[in-house]
Amino acid sequence: MRLEYFQMIDRVAAREGDAIIVESRIPDASPVFEGHFPGHPLMPGVLLVETMAQASGWLLLDLMGFARMPFLMAVKEAKFRSFIGPGTAVRVHAKRLHDGSGFAVTEARIEADGKRITDAELTFRIMDYPAPELADAMRGRGRELGLL
Amino acid sequence: MASSFDRIADIIAENSEVPRDKILPDSHVINDLGIDSLDFLDIVFAIDKAFGIKVPVEAWTQEVNAGNAPAEKYFVMKNLAERVDELVAAKAG
Numbered sequence: 001m002r003l004e005y006f007q008m009i010d011r012v013a014a015r016e017g018d019a020i021i022v023e024s025r026i027p028d029a030s031p032v033f034e035g036h037f038p039g040h041p042l043m044p045g046v047l048l049v050e051t052m053a054q055a056s057g058w059l060l061l062d063l064m065g066f067a068r069m070p071f072l073m074a075v076k077e078a079k080f081r082s083f084i085g086p087g088t089a090v091r092v093h094a095k096r097l098h099d100g101s102g103f104a105v106t107e108a109r110i111e112a113d114g115k116r117i118t119d120a121e122l123t124f125r126i127m128d129y130p131a132p133e134l135a136d137a138m139r140g141r142g143r144e145l146g147l148l
Numbered sequence: 149m150a151s152s153f154d155r156i157a158d159i160i161a162e163n164s165e166v167p168r169d170k171i172l173p174d175s176h177v178i179n180d181l182g183i184d185s186l187d188f189l190d191i192v193f194a195i196d197k198a199f200g201i202k203v204p205v206e207a208w209t210q211e212v213n214a215g216n217a218p219a220e221k222y223f224v225m226k227n228l229a230e231r232v233d234e235l236v237a238a239k240a241g
Contacts, residue, residue: 073186100196102206103189123189 001051003030008051009058009092012145018096020059024051026088033086043088045080048118052108055092056122060104062147063096066139070104070124078120088112102126152199152236153229159194163187173226176219201235 001008001024014021026043033041053072060070084090094108103126109119129135142148150158153173160177161168164187177183183191192203208231211217221227 074190098193098196099202100189100193101202101204102209103193105193123193125189 001026003027003032003047006050006054008047008054009145012058012147013091015059015062015147018059018063020055020062020094022055022058022092022094024090024092026084026086026090028086030086041085043084043086045078045118048080048084048110049075049078049120051090051092051110052094052118052120053122053124055094056096056106056108056124058142058145058147059094059096059106060124060126061138061142063099064126066135066142066148068126069129069134069138070126072122073103073125074123076121076123078118080118082112082115082117084112084117090117097121151229152232153226155198156195156229156232157225159198160191163190163194171225173224173229175225177223177225177228178219179223195232199232199236201232201239203232203235 001010008024009022010024011022012020013023032044032047036042036044057070089112091111092108093111094106096104096106098105104124106122106124107119108122110117139148157168157171160166160171160181160183164181164183166181166183171181175181177188192205195201195203208222212219212222222231
C-alpha cells in the first residue's frame, strides 16, 4: 500500500467469475499514522473502506474489460470488527452481487491472519471515463496487477 | 399477488423518505416524489432483485435526454409499473 497515493492494492491473488481476492500490506510508516493516532497507530476505517472499494473497483473494471469506470457512491453495513496497524498483511475479498444498468453492487471484506477485520456492501456508479488520462492510468495499473 | 405498482411503491417507500400513501399512479418519481439519483439507483437495485430483471435506466435516460421519449414514459409511477411488467414479460418470453 502507498497510503499517500491512495494505492491500496499490492497484487491480485485470485480472480474468478464474479469475485476477486487481492493482497496488500499496510506500510510500516506513513504520515497518516502520525495523526491516527499519536503513540497508537491504527489503519483508519475510511482507508479500510477505500481498500474494499479498490478491490471491488478492480473486479468491476476487469469484468467490464476496462471499458468504463466505477465510482464509489454508497457504502452500506460497514462494520469494523478489529483494529489493525502498520505492517499488517491483509487479504481483500470482493464479489459482485448485482450488475445493474449504470451501476453495480459488491460485497467486500478484509481479513488479516484469516480473521475478518471489516466488511461492507458497496454501490458503484458505472460511467464513461471522464478523462483519457484516467483511462490510461487505470489500464496501466491494471496491466501491473496482471488484469490486462 | 400485489400489483407491480404496489410492489414498486412499497420499494420506493422502503428506500426513500417518501411516505407510502404519497406514492400515487400519477406521481412522477423525480418531480413529485423528489427521489434523488442515489436513492433512485437503490430503488432500481431493489426492483431488479424483486422482479428478476435489469431495468435499463441508462437507455431510458439517454432516450429522454435525446428527446426521443418523454420522461413521463418511464418516470411516472403507473408507466414505470407498465415498463417493469413489459421487462418481466420479455424475460419470460
